[in-house]
Amino acid sequence: MRWGMVVDVRKCVGCQTCTIACHEENALPPGIFWRHVVDVEVGEYPDVRRAFLPMGCQHCAEPPCVPVCPTGASQQRADGIVFVQYDMCIGCGYCAVACPYRARHMIHDQDWYFMAPTPSEKKAHDPERHGVMSKCTFCKHRVDKAPAGATPGVDPEYTPVCVSSCIANAMHFGDLDDPNSNVSRLREEHQPGVLLEELGLKPSLFYITE
Amino acid sequence: MAETRPSAKGRISTPIALMPAVLQHEWDLYHATWFTLMGVGGGIFLLSRLMRLERGLGVWLGLPVVDLVSFAVISAGGLLLIWSLGRPLRFLRAVLKPGTSWISRGAIADFIFVVLGGALILPGLTLGAAPPFAWLPWDAWASTTAGRVIEDVALAAAAIVIVYAGLVLADKAAITFWRSWAIPTQFVLSSLATSMATVMALQTANRTPIEAAECWLLAGSLALLLGAIGWHLATRTSQPGKAEALARLYTTYGAFFWVGVIVVGTLLPMVLAVLAAVAPSARDAVGLLSLVLTLAGGFVLRLLTLRVGYFPPVSGALRVPKR
Numbered sequence A: 001m002r003w004g005m006v007v008d009v010r011k012c013v014g015c016q017t018c019t020i021a022c023h024e025e026n027a028l029p030p031g032i033f034w035r036h037v038v039d040v041e042v043g044e045y046p047d048v049r050r051a052f053l054p055m056g057c058q059h060c061a062e063p064p065c066v067p068v069c070p071t072g073a074s075q076q077r078a079d080g081i082v083f084v085q086y087d088m089c090i091g092c093g094y095c096a097v098a099c100p101y102r103a104r105h106m107i108h109d110q111d112w113y114f115m116a117p118t119p120s121e122k123k124a125h126d127p128e129r130h131g132v133m134s135k136c137t138f139c140k141h142r143v144d145k146a147p148a149g150a151t152p153g154v155d156p157e158y159t160p161v162c163v164s165s166c167i168a169n170a171m172h173f174g175d176l177d178d179p180n181s182n183v184s185r186l187r188e189e190h191q192p193g194v195l196l197e198e199l200g201l202k203p204s205l206f207y208i209t210e
Numbered sequence B: 001m002a003e004t005r006p007s008a009k010g011r012i013s014t015p016i017a018l019m020p021a022v023l024q025h026e027w028d029l030y031h032a033t034w035f036t037l038m039g040v041g042g043g044i045f046l047l048s049r050l051m052r053l054e055r056g057l058g059v060w061l062g063l064p065v066v067d068l069v070s071f072a073v074i075s076a077g078g079l080l081l082i083w084s085l086g087r088p089l090r091f092l093r094a095v096l097k098p099g100t101s102w103i104s105r106g107a108i109a110d111f112i113f114v115v116l117g118g119a120l121i122l123p124g125l126t127l128g129a130a131p132p133f134a135w136l137p138w139d140a141w142a143s144t145t146a147g148r149v150i151e152d153v154a155l156a157a158a159a160i161v162i163v164y165a166g167l168v169l170a171d172k173a174a175i176t177f178w179r180s181w182a183i184p185t186q187f188v189l190s191s192l193a194t195s196m197a198t199v200m201a202l203q204t205a206n207r208t209p210i211e212a213a214e215c216w217l218l219a220g221s222l223a224l225l226l227g228a229i230g231w232h233l234a235t236r237t238s239q240p241g242k243a244e245a246l247a248r249l250y251t252t253y254g255a256f257f258w259v260g261v262i263v264v265g266t267l268l269p270m271v272l273a274v275l276a277a278v279a280p281s282a283r284d285a286v287g288l289l290s291l292v293l294t295l296a297g298g299f300v301l302r303l304l305t306l307r308v309g310y311f312p313p314v315s316g317a318l319r320v321p322k323r
Helices: A017-025 A094-098 A119-124 A161-165 A182-190 B029-050 B065-084 B088-095 B102-124 B145-172 B182-205 B212-234 B242-250 B254-278 B280-307
Strands: A003-008 A036-044 A047-055 A074-076 A082-084 A105-107 A132-134 A171-175 A205-208 B010-012 B016-019 B314-316 B319-321
Touching: A003 A182, A017 A036, A017 A161, A036 B016, A082 A132, A161 A171, A171 A182, A182 A205, B029 B065, B029 B102, B029 B145, B029 B182, B029 B280, B065 B088, B065 B102, B065 B182, B088 B102, B102 B145, B145 B182, B182 B212, B182 B280, B212 B254, B212 B280, B242 B254, B254 B280
Parallel strands: A003 A205
Antiparallel strands: A003 A171, A036 A047, A074 A082, A105 A132, B010 B319, B016 B314
16 A cells, blocks of 8 residues: 555646645644645746646655654655654754755744634644654544545545645545555546656655646 | 646646745754864864874873864764754664664764773873773773774774765755765865864974974865865756755855855965975964864855755646647
8 A cells, every 4th residue: 555646737726725724734833834835837928827736745655854864753654654753853854955845844843823822723733743853744643543444535534634625626645556546547547747756756746737 | 747648739848947946944054063063073083093193282181182172072063963953852862773864873973982082091081190090901092902993993983973964965965066975075175174273283282393294184185175166066067956056155155155165264274284384484373374264164165065055946847738
């Protein structure tokens, strides 16, 4: 099993709902965004196009952030999810400078939006996350809760919140190793590309661009 | 992004920067400082011991002053490194992954160096009239087999301490400006130059004559440093991320780089060292001046290396509609 995402760039409208949903789900402090949508313009007048690309950790199969970690806090699970074991991280920042997707963010201090934590901030607040590196976890706390019979990527409750909140159905999550999964079918049908393919990191985020 | 399939509805753009190059902000002043201190601290021990100069550089409480200076500088660098961590109290965990992480290897080398270096000089410690550790089967000058073994391991650790800061940047970082053998080469040469100047300054303080070979070593290190900087600036200049770094180095930090690093921190002490090599009377003054110049130049070199560190653009090809 290897979890992955397929993003249909043709459908993304750049509403940033995924950005906010991720921010709320994970109680991220101001200025820290594990998921964000890049607004790009390509072509030359009059043949131009504006496109939106949801960006974040690419959960690479060969993640450069994992081997550089001096403590082993930066880890990759058997299902491909790359995450930080907060209680092992010393906050050296090496993984952040090793990631070409700039997907790692140091949380220096917990900072609330409104002086005191809001109920949602309080709910997901993790004091172990201060002074350490943080990143998208593919919402493993949701994925791991899936009971037998439920399928992350199909059942919204057990799907990364950026995917389940997408208003345009532009983001899809599933098992890249399962030929019958939603993401495998999309890959088969559209042959999506990956970012910075030349680095050979084998990212798990695929982008349909045509 | 990988090339997508062609379609009649438009053309595929050549890969463009979907996200432009951006500066890294993780590592800055603290890191430049501990990179410098580690390099110089390791270099002082390495050069003085390899050149067998430690006896002429002063003794305090029975201990070689040059070794104490080395430990003090390394310790200051280590404390700053720990202070720069997000979770300083967990610093001991930094030694857990030497198989893949240069920070881990460096941390282990730091600990080995301080422990073995300290153990090496311990028998010389004299408090009042008594040396309480004289029973140890070696002395501070490594004149016995046991002492030489400890010294050799400490020297190897010191060598790693000097080189690892550069390798942390060059080995696996995503920042293209850092990913070159020129970076550890520069850091090592800069460390050796400053260390040589420190040893010369200690010789002056102890009225020990400075040999011409030391001046040539200082000049040679700086000449090679200039070559390494030139090599780094001249190669792969259009590489994404490096092009932006060079532009920033030449504009925003142009004065600091050309005047601070190249002229004041490298060329000037190199010329002075050559003069000192042929004019013995100038050696004391040149040693002291070179220490100040190379220390400042080396620090600015490291700081600018960090400050022009750009993540390369995240590029990909997108379909452009034909109107």
